[in-house]
Amino acid sequence: MRYLFYPGCSADTSALEYKCSTLAVLAALDAEIEELQDWTCCGASVAGVKSPLLSLVLPARNLALAERKADHRDVLAICSACYANFRRTEEAAAKPATLSRINQALDVEGLSYEGTALTRHLLDILANDIGPERIAARVVRPLAGLTVAPYYGCQTVRPFSPFDDQERPTSMNAILQAIGANVHRHEREASCCGTSLLMTKPEVGIGMVAKVLEGCSGADCAATVCPMCQMNLDSYQGRVSSELGREVRLPVFFLPQLIGLAFGLPESALMLDRHLASTKPALERLAQPEVTEE
């Protein structure tokens, strides 16, 4: 298994722990990862608002760089917005007129996009290329006693979902079970985290985060697969608490951090102290000695 890795902008700063834990976990699972050189922003939700062509050209610039590699490896995206933008561009490129317009723009960068690169989400690779059995085989410290609420967010599965259901996704369940955790199923697994509304319309965004966190209540922590989702669920719990009139404190992990814990990977690879909502309550639950059944 070899992939070209597109980290995306957040993974180099606010979500550094996502990038590091992803790389450590994939290395432990014998996947070969090479970072795409000279990558640039996918355009996020902003490029499309500036110009429809720009929203295709920015992802295409990176896909063109990936296609320069002779062996046509799949591109690995860990941010769901990057993933959705790349897939959207791959679909649009099927139209020759669109592809030619994209290339008229990329020409100034000395690049040409053929429309052959294929982008995959980290969750797709973990669930389908690697699979729960191989993940389970690598576990040295099962997360027994830890109840995890999976949270997929939107763009992991919408509008492109070649690997899971668009509204009731399930691919995290078997992975969480493989690392020994209990799965807390809830109604908000694929609801929206509010994305940039937390900044532009916080009064609306806080309500969206609150709904997701309420869905997770009963679990010891949540597992996410997108930097934006993680940031929104993790960073606004104080305001959500005042909104709901009760204290909400939920550690919000990136899925590979939990897998890494079960693999016994070092703290330097997992960076569990970078979260705003302390991860300690969840980690302390793990530290408890297992109850042996009579």
Place this chain on the structure above:
Amino acid sequence: MDLTPRRMWRMTHLGLVDEVLRSKTVWLCSMCYQCQVRCPRGIPLTELITRLKQVALARGVAQSPDSRAFYNAFAQVMRRYGRVREFEFMVRYLLATGPVKALGFAGLGLDMLRHGKVRLEVPSIGGEGRLDKLFDRVAELEAQA
């Protein structure tokens, strides 16, 4: 939302674009694609809302000045460095929205700084931006269309 996505689509078809642009719906869309994947007619509703935002910003419809500031600050940083420097983007955004909003984010900013989530980088001023050529070329092509 004051207009449901379905109503918004129909009004756009009927040419009531000004009314649609003045609605809250356009600015409340978080691009979750829920309406688009549920639409039994396969209408690309989320894509439409993105286009409506674009038209609104181009026409200077001031329904949501904060959204405008957000998109502009993000695009400026993306164009300048090729990647989004989150700290500079936040500073540019909050400078454009005014002190009340900025104060609302001060506590969160400090908390993030304390947890190593913020990388402080000196902004580069002057000279060519990393994606200037590409942005300019795209603008040229859009103008031709």
